[in-house]
Amino acid sequence: MPFRDRYTGLINRYRDHLPVNDDTPIISLGEGNTPLIRLKNIPRLLGKDVDIYVKYEGLNPTGSFKDRGMTMAVTKAVEEGSNAIICASTGNTSAAAAAYAARAGITAFVIIPEGKIAMGKLAQAMMYGAVIMQIRGNFDQGMQLVKDVAETSPVTVVNSVNPYRLQGQKTAAFEIIEELGRAPDYHCLPVGNAGNISAHWMGYSEYHKSGVVSAAPTMVGYQANGAAPFLRGAPVRDPETVATAIRIGNPQSWDKAWTVRKESGGWFDELADDEILAAQKMLAEKEGVFCEPASAASIGGAMRDIRAGKIAEGSTVVCTLTGNGLKDPDTAIDQCREDLQKGSRMVTIEAELDAVRDAIVNNM
Amino acid sequence: MPFRDRYTGLINRYRDHLPVNDDTPIISLGEGNTPLIRLKNIPRLLGKDVDIYVKYEGLNPTGSFKDRGMTMAVTKAVEEGSNAIICASTGNTSAAAAAYAARAGITAFVIIPEGKIAMGKLAQAMMYGAVIMQIRGNFDQGMQLVKDVAETSPVTVVNSVNPYRLQGQKTAAFEIIEELGRAPDYHCLPVGNAGNISAHWMGYSEYHKSGVVSAAPTMVGYQANGAAPFLRGAPVRDPETVATAIRIGNPQSWDKAWTVRKESGGWFDELADDEILAAQKMLAEKEGVFCEPASAASIGGAMRDIRAGKIAEGSTVVCTLTGNGLKDPDTAIDQCREDLQKGSRMVTIEAELDAVRDAIVNNM
Numbered sequence: 001m002p003f004r005d006r007y008t009g010l011i012n013r014y015r016d017h018l019p020v021n022d023d024t025p026i027i028s029l030g031e032g033n034t035p036l037i038r039l040k041n042i043p044r045l046l047g048k049d050v051d052i053y054v055k056y057e058g059l060n061p062t063g064s065f066k067d068r069g070m071t072m073a074v075t076k077a078v079e080e081g082s083n084a085i086i087c088a089s090t091g092n093t094s095a096a097a098a099a100y101a102a103r104a105g106i107t108a109f110v111i112i113p114e115g116k117i118a119m120g121k122l123a124q125a126m127m128y129g130a131v132i133m134q135i136r137g138n139f140d141q142g143m144q145l146v147k148d149v150a151e152t153s154p155v156t157v158v159n160s161v162n163p164y165r166l167q168g169q170k171t172a173a174f175e176i177i178e179e180l181g182r183a184p185d186y187h188c189l190p191v192g193n194a195g196n197i198s199a200h201w202m203g204y205s206e207y208h209k210s211g212v213v214s215a216a217p218t219m220v221g222y223q224a225n226g227a228a229p230f231l232r233g234a235p236v237r238d239p240e241t242v243a244t245a246i247r248i249g250n251p252q253s254w255d256k257a258w259t260v261r262k263e264s265g266g267w268f269d270e271l272a273d274d275e276i277l278a279a280q281k282m283l284a285e286k287e288g289v290f291c292e293p294a295s296a297a298s299i300g301g302a303m304r305d306i307r308a309g310k311i312a313e314g315s316t317v318v319c320t321l322t323g324n325g326l327k328d329p330d331t332a333i334d335q336c337r338e339d340l341q342k343g344s345r346m347v348t349i350e351a352e353l354d355a356v357r358d359a360i361v362n363n364m
Numbered sequence: 365m366p367f368r369d370r371y372t373g374l375i376n377r378y379r380d381h382l383p384v385n386d387d388t389p390i391i392s393l394g395e396g397n398t399p400l401i402r403l404k405n406i407p408r409l410l411g412k413d414v415d416i417y418v419k420y421e422g423l424n425p426t427g428s429f430k431d432r433g434m435t436m437a438v439t440k441a442v443e444e445g446s447n448a449i450i451c452a453s454t455g456n457t458s459a460a461a462a463a464y465a466a467r468a469g470i471t472a473f474v475i476i477p478e479g480k481i482a483m484g485k486l487a488q489a490m491m492y493g494a495v496i497m498q499i500r501g502n503f504d505q506g507m508q509l510v511k512d513v514a515e516t517s518p519v520t521v522v523n524s525v526n527p528y529r530l531q532g533q534k535t536a537a538f539e540i541i542e543e544l545g546r547a548p549d550y551h552c553l554p555v556g557n558a559g560n561i562s563a564h565w566m567g568y569s570e571y572h573k574s575g576v577v578s579a580a581p582t583m584v585g586y587q588a589n590g591a592a593p594f595l596r597g598a599p600v601r602d603p604e605t606v607a608t609a610i611r612i613g614n615p616q617s618w619d620k621a622w623t624v625r626k627e628s629g630g631w632f633d634e635l636a637d638d639e640i641l642a643a644q645k646m647l648a649e650k651e652g653v654f655c656e657p658a659s660a661a662s663i664g665g666a667m668r669d670i671r672a673g674k675i676a677e678g679s680t681v682v683c684t685l686t687g688n689g690l691k692d693p694d695t696a697i698d699q700c701r702e703d704l705q706k707g708s709r710m711v712t713i714e715a716e717l718d719a720v721r722d723a724i725v726n727n728m
Contacts, residue, residue: 001576006400006543029652030399030420036370037394041469056394059423061653063690084728103652105405107728111720114712119697126700126709127689129649131727137715149720179370212365285493288393288467289425325491326427326690333483336490345490348478351501356475356513363495364448364471 007033010171011071017174017206018072018167020079027074027104031067032171034059036179036318041286042299048306051316053184054283054299055176058291058324062124064245065196065322066096068172069165074100076164077156084109084155088142090121091245092323097158098128109133109155111142120330160252166199173203176318183213185315188305190297190322191221191230191268192246194257200320201260217318219266220311221257222301224276224294230257230268242273242331245294245323271300279303280325281335290325290332298322371397374535375435381538381570382436382531384443391438391468395431396535398423400543400682405650406663412670415680417548418647418663419540422655422688426488428609429560429686430460432536433529438464440528441520448473448519452506454485455609456687461522462492473497473519475506484694485608524616530563537567540682547577549679552669554661554686555585555594555632556610558621564684565624581682583630584675585621586665588640588658594621594632606637606695609658609687635664643667644689645699654689654696662686 009028011018020026039052057065074097077085086109087097094110101108108130112122114137122132135142143159150157158165177183183204189197197219204216223230224241229251239249251257261268271279276293279300284290291299298319305311325332339345347363349355373392375382384390403416421429438461441449450473451461458474465472472494476486478501486496499506507523514521522529541547547568553561561583568580587594591603591611603613615621625632635643640657643664648654655663662683669675689696703709711727713719 002538002542003545004542006402030401030423033397033399035394035397035425038370040467056425059394059425061399061420061423063688084724086724099648099652099654101652102649103404105650109724109727119700120693123693123696123700124654124690126703127645127648127654127696128652130709132710133720133723134710134712135715135720136713141715145715145717145720148717149724152717153721153724155724174366178366178368181367281491284463284491285466286469288463288465288492290463290488290491324427324688324690326488326688329484329487329693332487332491336483336487339490345494346496346498348498349500351499351505351509353509353512353516356497356499356509357517359497360448360450360473360513360517360519363473 009071010068010168011075014171014174019164020075024075024079027078027100028071029061029067029099029103031060031071032175036176037289039287042303045286046303046306049313050306050311052302053318054289055172055318055320056289057172057320057322058295062095062099063324063327064092064096065169065172066092069168070096070100070158072164072168073158073162074104078104078106082106082154082156085158086111086146086149086155087157087159088139088146089159090118092327093159094130095124098125098130102128107131111135111146113138113142160193160195166195166202169196169199170203173200174207177207177213180316183215184217184318186220186311186317187217188220188222188298188302188317189320190246190294191223191257192248192251192294194251194253196320196322197221197260198253198256201264216264219260219264220301221268222297223268223270224297225270225272228270231270243276243294243297245292246297269301271297275300277335284325289321291321292323292325292327293331295321295323373435374432374532375439378535378538383528384439388439388443391442391464392435393425393431393463393467395424395435396539400540401653403651406667409650410667410670413677414670414675416666417682418653419536419682419684420653421536421684421686422659426459426463427688427691428456428460429533429536430456433532434460434464434522436528436532437522437526438468442468442470446470446518446520449522450475450510450513450519451521451523452503452510453523454482456691457523458494459488462489462494466492471495475499475510477502477506524557524559530559530566533560533563534567537564538571541571541577544680547579548581548682550584550675550681551581552584552586552662552666552681553684554610554658555587555621556612556615556658558615558617560684560686561585561624562617562620565628580628583624583628584665585632586661587632587634588661589634589636592634595634607640607658607661609656610661633665635661639664641699648689653685655685656687656689656691657695659685659687
């Protein structure tokens, strides 16, 4: 019989490695267990003998890696008796928070600065039933209010200050090791708040220390050059990049990430926005994998470092794709419109067999 | 050691059940293996003792169940020497076709009728590098041209006439049986072209006949009432529904679907658009699962039939969620805007601790 246990999320799979016990009421949407896809065409185009995998975290339930942390954060909030969670976010964090709150039957509050409401960003959290709290102030004030209110109200903060989120996120490293049968030589990630690179290092280190693997990877973090505090060595005021998921000037996990860099022998580097978008397009066109712009920083940076020999031939490289391309349709549409304006990617023809036949021959 | 084989898609997992051999060059993006999520809150709200699962096909690589069929269709196209595939579609089929063509290193042509180009629908296929062929004609002419051109040009049709697609899609039934340890009592699906309900029945029947399970489910198909040929008993001209993925008036798998209904003892029913959208919202708000409108026809129909007792208490029910909610952001945004106009789901407050505290208490 081919029967097997139903997959019920990363806490159940990794409960021995996570701060839960048999009485913990687990809040899961089947997150984790995402595909580790081996690239076929890009290594050949690079002309380098490297084995590149992408960990496609965009196939988590709400479309980003945030679900790994949120299943833990909301599970612990419910265990501790919370009836509400709160975060300041307009992006992937708010969507994940709202979804797991819905599943738990508690309320998610999302604080945003007053101003023009970007419905494209907020609609996902709203569909999950979050209550949007628009404040007459800026994002930093919102973040401070989130921290302050949790001290006096029965509400749990699920922004990245929540310590359980990195616990959940570290499981991505477990999955990679289990499927590769080893740790990769290099693990490349986009870096914004720097929580994810820190969480991956936690996971790799745990499996290394417990003897599952004999080595841990070199950790490499890529930032957008308009939001690159790790390259500047200091927080960046008014960070700006098309890769909104890593548009962060003052990373929460600043110290942790420097430790990761040191302990793993890794490095940070930065990419321009057009390099990020080109990598996003290349991954979609050459491998059929569509990620959000921030995610493409990992593969864009890795390609550059492979070409330059900084990542050596013979290496096994894993790049984390943090979010689904469908998360940011506007940027994709803008890219496609440019193609159309250049006259590529579209032909207009008569509805006749000969015309179709000619168009095929001319465009193959 | 927790090592295990890397998951490399449904053809590798089910190769004994599919028309491939050891030499077949498999084109995969890690499709299939999607979560089977047990609903927690909706059964309680219904006040019925039923076990409802949703099979969340929106977590396939391009965001819909079409990937299951497309991995097979493109694999066989490449095996047969094709250098291009073609389809008439502006939706999920074109996205899946383009992604798998990209992965295979061949060209995907997408035929659309001339007119205002809906970039939101086409952008995904374009990101994957498809060539859009806009014809001076309508959709039916496009479909006919696709069939005709394949007879004389070295291009493979991957619309639903392609026989390999249902082969790939049947694997969803295998996964459900393997994780439940049995077949469900009822399996509910949205019905447009009716290929998916037919494919699921193929899968269930194969596992039933080979003795893996001792029963197959009752198959239930739900249509949108503006596009319900199975309810009318005849094709529908000018089908119309907000659930664009099932806006089909003349289903490709007409005969197959009637056979499924008869053999399984099932039925067809129809939902109004507002019932579909209400089900989509309810699933997101009460369970944290966001699907595209067409997908919600399955859970919306199932809830109605459970309430009415047509689906009996004590049953195990699986509803297929065919696509990801992120596929149709515009419909979600419209729904959220309505909430905002009604004054719900959002509060605007001063950036002060007391105001946040009050807003939490008032909105929990």
